Amino acid sequence: MATLLALFGIPLAGAVVLAFFGARPRAAMLNAAFSFGTLAMAILVALRVVADGAFLAFNQQLFIDPLNVFLVTLTAFVGFTTALFSGPYMEEERGRGKMTPPRMRLYHAMYQLFTLTMLVALTTNNMGLLWVAMEAATLTTVLLVSVYRTAASLEAAWKYFILCGVGIAQALFGTILLYLAADRVLGEGAGALLWTNLSTVKAQLEPTIMALAFVFLLVGYGTKVGLVPLHSWLPDAHAEGPTPISAVLSGLLLNVALYALLRCKVLADAALHSRLPGNMMIGFGLLSVVTAAFFLSRQKDVKRMFAYSSIEHMGLMTFAFGLGGPVANFAGLLHMTVHSLIKSSIFFAVGHAAQRAGTQAIDGIRGLLTISPAVGWGLMLGSLAILGMPPFGVFASEFLILTTAMHALPWTTPVLLLALGVAFAGVFQRVQPMVFGETSVARLKHQPALLPVFAHLGLGLMLGFYIPPYLTGWYRQAAAMIGG
Amino acid sequence: MVNLISQLINLFASVLLIVAFAMLSQRRILSLIHLFTLQGATLVVATVLIAYSTGQTHLYVSAAMTLLLKVILIPLLLHRLINRLNVRWDIETLFNIPTLMLIGIGVVILSFYLASAISNLSATIVRSTLGIALAIVLLSFMMMITRAKAVPQVIGFLSMENGLFFAATAGVYGMPMIVELGIALDVLVGILILGVFMFQIRERFDSLDVNHLEKLKEN
Numbered sequence: 001m002a003t004l005l006a007l008f009g010i011p012l013a014g015a016v017v018l019a020f021f022g023a024r025p026r027a028a029m030l031n032a033a034f035s036f037g038t039l040a041m042a043i044l045v046a047l048r049v050v051a052d053g054a055f056l057a058f059n060q061q062l063f064i065d066p067l068n069v070f071l072v073t074l075t076a077f078v079g080f081t082t083a084l085f086s087g088p089y090m091e092e093e094r095g096r097g098k099m100t101p102p103r104m105r106l107y108h109a110m111y112q113l114f115t116l117t118m119l120v121a122l123t124t125n126n127m128g129l130l131w132v133a134m135e136a137a138t139l140t141t142v143l144l145v146s147v148y149r150t151a152a153s154l155e156a157a158w159k160y161f162i163l164c165g166v167g168i169a170q171a172l173f174g175t176i177l178l179y180l181a182a183d184r185v186l187g188e189g190a191g192a193l194l195w196t197n198l199s200t201v202k203a204q205l206e207p208t209i210m211a212l213a214f215v216f217l218l219v220g221y222g223t224k225v226g227l228v229p230l231h232s233w234l235p236d237a238h239a240e241g242p243t244p245i246s247a248v249l250s251g252l253l254l255n256v257a258l259y260a261l262l263r264c265k266v267l268a269d270a271a272l273h274s275r276l277p278g279n280m281m282i283g284f285g286l287l288s289v290v291t292a293a294f295f296l297s298r299q300k301d302v303k304r305m306f307a308y309s310s311i312e313h314m315g316l317m318t319f320a321f322g323l324g325g326p327v328a329n330f331a332g333l334l335h336m337t338v339h340s341l342i343k344s345s346i347f348f349a350v351g352h353a354a355q356r357a358g359t360q361a362i363d364g365i366r367g368l369l370t371i372s373p374a375v376g377w378g379l380m381l382g383s384l385a386i387l388g389m390p391p392f393g394v395f396a397s398e399f400l401i402l403t404t405a406m407h408a409l410p411w412t413t414p415v416l417l418l419a420l421g422v423a424f425a426g427v428f429q430r431v432q433p434m435v436f437g438e439t440s441v442a443r444l445k446h447q448p449a450l451l452p453v454f455a456h457l458g459l460g461l462m463l464g465f466y467i468p469p470y471l472t473g474w475y476r477q478a479a480a481m482i483g484g
Numbered sequence: 485m486v487n488l489i490s491q492l493i494n495l496f497a498s499v500l501l502i503v504a505f506a507m508l509s510q511r512r513i514l515s516l517i518h519l520f521t522l523q524g525a526t527l528v529v530a531t532v533l534i535a536y537s538t539g540q541t542h543l544y545v546s547a548a549m550t551l552l553l554k555v556i557l558i559p560l561l562l563h564r565l566i567n568r569l570n571v572r573w574d575i576e577t578l579f580n581i582p583t584l585m586l587i588g589i590g591v592v593i594l595s596f597y598l599a600s601a602i603s604n605l606s607a608t609i610v611r612s613t614l615g616i617a618l619a620i621v622l623l624s625f626m627m628m629i630t631r632a633k634a635v636p637q638v639i640g641f642l643s644m645e646n647g648l649f650f651a652a653t654a655g656v657y658g659m660p661m662i663v664e665l666g667i668a669l670d671v672l673v674g675i676l677i678l679g680v681f682m683f684q685i686r687e688r689f690d691s692l693d694v695n696h697l698e699k700l701k702e703n
Binding site: 080129132143157172175176177 | 491517551556601603605618621625628634637646648651652655656659660662663665667669670673674677678681684685688694696697
């Protein structure tokens with residue numbers, strides 16, 4: 001109980017403290033320290049779940065099970081490494097006059113609050129609070145995206161706010177319908193929105209209501225996952241905000257939104273006694289993979305390009321969870337993990353590279369290897385990893401997804417392979433001259449933080465070779481829980 | 485008595501729907517804010533009536549919250565906002581209002597169709613209201629799409645939230661208290677952020693026309 005309180009208390013305290021001291025010279029270290037505290041608490045909570053299994057807390061409002069505790073740990077871990085990366089990166093931005101002391105305070109405070117909202121969304125047992133936390137996560141990131149106050153960042157943030165606001169309003173309507181279905185079975189009162197209660201009666205929920213509820217929930221949370229055609233906020237928000245925020249948006253927030261969708265799918269699956277929810281996810285997923293792969297190769301801005309790559313990979317995960325079953329779910333969860341690790345490491349490398357070159361345009365970044373071999377190799381290896389080259393973990397999960405698709409839905413396999421091929425050609429062709437060849441980039445004043453880049457890549461590589469047994473067990477349990 | 489009250493609830497539900505149509509076609513920003521306040525007030529009355537007829541005491545609390553937030557606080561903020569931004573007398577050009585109305589009617593029919601399957605299952609006294617709530621949500625959505633100015637877009641957003649609140653009140657006698665508090669907090673924080681945003685947008689673009697916000701396009 002104390003650990004759980006600390007898990008939420010540390011980022012909350014961090015937000016308050018950094019709102020006052022976020023512009024001090026040591027603020028970045030303080031930010032990282034708070035994130036490290038959160039990570040330590042997340043690990044303690046995870047250890048408890050590994051030892052004792054799922055548990056409820058705070059008057060049943062919190063529910064920690066293998067599915068969400070693994071995402072909690074991942075969120076806290078990437079939150080911590082991104083805070084490490086953010087230190088020298090934001091110091092450099094400040095040196096260039098993009099950040100002022102009030103903006104630094106806002107940035108650091110919102111960074112901690114954003115972590116808090118994601119942790120609440122992941123651990124809450126109440127489907128209504130899940131919605132509240134997702135909306136709060138949008139609000140905090142809107143401020144982070146617009147922190148530079150440039151014309152482009154304001155536009156991106158406005159679009160992000162309006163589109164995600166409208167999207168998430170659909171999810172609220174879905175939640176209301178879910179409550180309507182639930183109170184026919186569970187009776188009125190606060191207990192009817194608790195996921196643990198819902199999952200015990202999920203087979204008795206009224207199918208007509210649940211079908212409509214799931215459509216609204218899919219559209220609502222799907223907007224936040226970045227599923228095509230609801231994705232148009234995503235590339236802008238990724239490209240115009242500070243790079244550490246692009247890393248946590250891609251690596252974490254999209255995962256949390258997909259998690260919310262999964263919780264809803266479990267209920268809808270059982271209530272409908274049909275494959276409708278899964279098929280809808282397969283459709284959205286496939287459309288996202290294909291569309292994103294083709295858009296990817298038309299981008300001129302490197303952060304936009306990798307934002308489209310995130311849409312592609314979120315689509316692939318949605319597709320995998322739509323297929324359902326132990327193998328596809330396992331692959332989806334593995335893909336969530338490796339994508340989150342590798343995509344954030346790519347954004348770290350891209351951030352340093354863009355600062356050196358003074359531009360985010362792909363054409364403006366040339367020959368990273370000459371000036372900084374570490375950043376160059378980080379970007380190259382990260383790109384190869386995200387494109388699904390063995391031996392990185394993405395290869396393993398994509399391989400599992402493709403083989404399952406071959407059995408369950410053979411016609412989708414060539415489509416997926418084509419999209420992955422197009423994405424490969426598009427990204428590789430653009431990253432190659434950025435890393436090799438004549439250089440166009442300058443040295444930086446601040447020593448970049450490269451440890452997070454290679455730590456993430458190392459973990460991604462390890463997951464390709466060897467998944468520790470407790471992690472496998474964890475994935476299996478979570479995969480069984482999602483069912484389908 | 486119960487019959488009379490359920491008639492009254494239906495009456496106020498239809499007032500909400502009419503207000504949503506009026507908002508869709510209203511071109512003056514000031515009148516739009518008045519309509520939004522009226523929508524909030526109608527919502528409060530409808531909530532109190534539902535609370536009285538069903539004996540759900542927690543609905544009185546959410547009615548009070550709605551009164552405070554959507555009838556007093558947010559309209560006050562909006563008035564201050566349009567004064568400070570100096571857009572109080574702004575009139576927007578909306579093309580082809582009759583077509584807009586016709587599409588709106590189509591949207592209402594669609595909502596009733598979608599909701600009819602559920603309304604028959606709903607145990608609450610007010611059956612047809614779920615369709616009205618969905619119609620308000622979709623009409624507000626339409627309003628957001630058709631507007632080019634920032635303030636009306638935000639009012640559309642808030643009106644959508646009103647529709648959702650009505651769906652919750654009429655369909656399931658309100659969400660659990662903790663959830664409603666969370667939603668109210670999100671809405672309040674959201675409107676404050678949007679207010680700050682509008683000043684930044686105007687500072688940057690010298691206008692509140694959202695059409696300026698179309699530089700980020702696919703190449």
